[in-house]
Amino acid sequence: MLRVFLAHTPEMRANYYGDRALAALRQVAEVVTHEGTATLSGAALAEAAAGCQAIVADRATPGTAETFAAAPDLVAFLRVAVDVSTIDIPAASRAGVLVTQATPGFVDSVAELAIGMMVDLARGVSGFAADFHAGRVPVPRMGRQLAGRTLGLIGYGRIAQRVAQIAAAMRMRVLAHDPHAVIEGAEAVTLDRLLAESDVVMPLAVANESTRHIVNAGTLGAMKRGVLLVNLSRGQLVDEAALAAALDSGQVAAAAMDVGSAPDQWPHPALAARPDVVATPHIGGLTPEAAEHQAMDTVRQVAALAAARAPDGALNPEAATRLARLGINQTGSPEAAPAR
Incomplete structure (x- = not known):
């Protein structure tokens, strides 16, 4: 039976x-679970998975060259x-x-959080809640209606869709x-026009070298003064130092983020601690439906391997x-039996 290490x-x-x-x-494999509290990596991960043909790894568990070199039994890293x-x-x-x-099973989950964060920034929900939690008397202030914005x-x-x-x-x-997508359900515009006309900006691009710091001092300066920024995609899309400066100057009125440059893509603590963030x-993907979707993907992948099929x-x-x-x-097909 296929042996799997769940990292x-x-x-x-x-x-x-x-x-x-x-x-x-x-049901489809012999499973060895990781019972320690620390994330495994490198040779330690290979040692824990010794004798296993597959490693099923969460997003915090890296697959390093050291792991692959030290895991002679390993066939697949899922x-x-x-x-x-x-x-x-x-x-x-x-x-x-x-x-x-x-596959991405978190589309609805992340999209719902994005909308919630946008409403929060527009109406100051978290700030009012923090006052009440701290025993302070909140000062009511005007919010922004999003309809028509x-x-x-x-x-x-x-x-994004x-x-x-x-x-x-x-x-x-x-x-x-998005120069790489057919845009339906929204008005396709140049980046310059989007920055100049938007009241709320959400970077939801694929993270790669061409999109690294696509939100930077220049693009922030091209946005409307008092814009709201929401980032739930990848931390590397936003230049955090430039965002902090834009918040300080009031160019960006407030920001919301589920990702950043801290470990495991968490928001940077200095930004997260700000009252305007x-x-x-x-x-974003932490709902039972989203998590189970991706976990079951790996179950199907392991089942395919156990049945001598490429997953x-x-x-x-x-x-x-x-x-x-x-x-x-x-x-991807089973090896043919040798001719007799």
Whole structure:
């Protein structure tokens, strides 16, 4: 029976690999769980997974060259997330190890949080709540009505499309800029126009070198004075020093963020502590529905491996030479039986 190491700590399992998914995984493989409280990496991860053909890894567990070099039994490294930026895929390929990712099951979850954060910033909800919690008497102040305002979406993937649907139902005008997408359900505009006309800006682009710090001193300066900024995509989309300066000057009235440059993509503590910032600890996909979707993706991937089939979500199948140990050739089909 295929042997699998589930790298989640008990806390991570509770949030991201629940009882139903774990029971399903145990139906298709022998499962070894990580019972320590610290995230494993490098040689320590390889040692914990000794004798296992697959590692099922949460987003906080990296796949490093050291791990792949020290894990001779490993055939596949399965990420229970879309983000594979902490997996050294070239090193995995050199070792002949397959890398997979999960599909995004968090579209509704993240989109709902985005809308909630936008409303929070517009009406000062968190600030009033903090006053009450601290025993202070809040001072009522005028908020912003979002109906009739303009929302600018930088990037137009599935999350942005869902946000656009909800915002349009709220009678907001929705602009979108994405040179790589067909934009329907929003008004396609240049980035310059989006920055100049939006009352709320949400960077939801794919994180890569071309989008790194797409929100920077220059783009912040091109926005309307008093703009609201909401970031739930990736921390590297926003130049945090430039954002802090824009908040100090009033160019940005307030910001909300579920991601940032701190470990595990958390918002940076200095920004999160500001009274003009609403921050959450990377909880966009933290709902039972979203977490179970991605966990069950890896259950299906393990089941495919156990049945001598290449799994969905494979990122480097052409280099995964160790699949042959499970009777799978690199085209994804079972190895043919030898001629008699």
